[in-house]
Amino acid sequence: MSSEVEKRERAAMEALTDRLVREFASQRDIAEINRVIGAVYGRYATVPIRDFVPILVERRVREELAPRELETTP
Template sequence: MTRELADEGQALSDVVDRLEGRFPSRDRSEIERAVADAHSHFARAKVRDFVPVLVEREARARLEHPIQ
């Protein structure tokens, strides 16, 4: 069974909240951008169950090691 889109949206909101706690010196808008950019990589994924986990990993990596 795949994740409903509303559930995925809530899960991504939770990702932003967790990353905001992990990176308190970053603006929420910067974290939201990192999550949105990471999420765009999975737009065509047919199985959606793990998308929030993968998005969180990618967004966290972007925030830990920003490209200058």
């Protein structure tokens, strides 16, 4: 990966982390938020095309951290 791509991805991941910590800090422990981000990001470690990795990470992390609604059966 070129250094320019690495810089862009690193900046995008830092912004993503800041955004998710601000959004979920009242509901989740910051260490847990960072752990989930790291785990999801790690799943994309071998993806050759990196342009959309931060977007995919954000989407998946939001799914994992979002409060689950209780299912009710009528």
